[in-house]
Amino acid sequence: MxxxxxxxxxxxxxxxxxxxxxxxxxxxxxSDYSGWDQKDHAHEWMLFAGNLSSRLSIDETALSNGELYTIITNKEAKGRKGAIVAMIKGTVAEDIIGVLKKIPERSRKRVQEVTMDMAANMQLAIKRCFVNAHRVIDRFHVQKLAYDAVQECRIKYRWAALDLENQAIAQARKDKAGYQPEVLSNGDTLKQLLARSRYLLFKHHSKWTAVQSKRAELLFERYPQLKHAYELSLRLGDIFKVCKSKEQAFKKLALWYNQVEDCGIEAFRTVARSIQSHYLSILNFFINRSTNASAESFNAKVKAFRATSRGVRDINFFLFRLSKIYA
Structure with a gap:
């Protein structure tokens, strides 16, 4: 204020x-801040065991100066009062486990599902604290790995195009001649084509505009491996959209692995290895088709609340006000 x-x-x-x-x-x-029962330790951890439900989410967010907090939320509260189960400073698995084990074991055993990203610390904490819960890796984090692999291919080609242009400019100066880059039929130079293709590679081709379709046509004509990478990312997304069971998804993923091995794109082999390391938790998505969207949405609310408070000057009091709204 x-x-x-x-x-x-x-x-x-x-x-x-x-x-x-x-x-x-x-x-x-x-306010009743002075008598708040969590005041002495709120900057380290807050716990609201009464908000525990059978379906939870776990994620991390930054409150101030990049200081990370791990947040466990109750999906059934839908981002409203009763949403916060726990907030723990940092992302160290043992710290998270220490706080969550303050909840009675009988209550923790009732948790059936926890959604999360691929972070190993979160996986370990949930495995140790909620022994009966399915650990579900968010499908969007998996798909993001594939999108990042596509972008890595594009960036590799873009740097190569920059190098070629710099060499051509240097040669033109040496020959005391003017340099004029090739202009493609859509008005882009090769360097611009690769830079301006970033966003279309995140989208399904059915959602491209006419301009993006033309740009993609020129891009894939010159870089067929980039086209192959883009198609692999779409096929991975289709598995999550089309498959109705874990068994069906497992078979589709096996076929996708084979396509990745044949493509020779190292970035996608890294994606495939990551999926193989977490495939059980990834396949658990197909039980209830649960995602971590509720946790992402709650993080956005925390950041919006922080913005309306013009930052966080007093961590404990900020957390007190946050708990009044969401816990």
């Missing part, structure tokens, strides 16, 4: 209070 005078009305009279003074009054006297 900025330290500007605020007009207040009381018993027929107006008076002014400095913003900072009003904030202090709220913190120390109006």
């Amino acid at each position: 900025d330290n500007h005078p605020i007009s207040c009305y009381h018993l027929g009279h107006y008076f002014q209070v400095e913003g900072k003074q009003l904030q202090e009054q709220y913190k120390e006297h109006i």
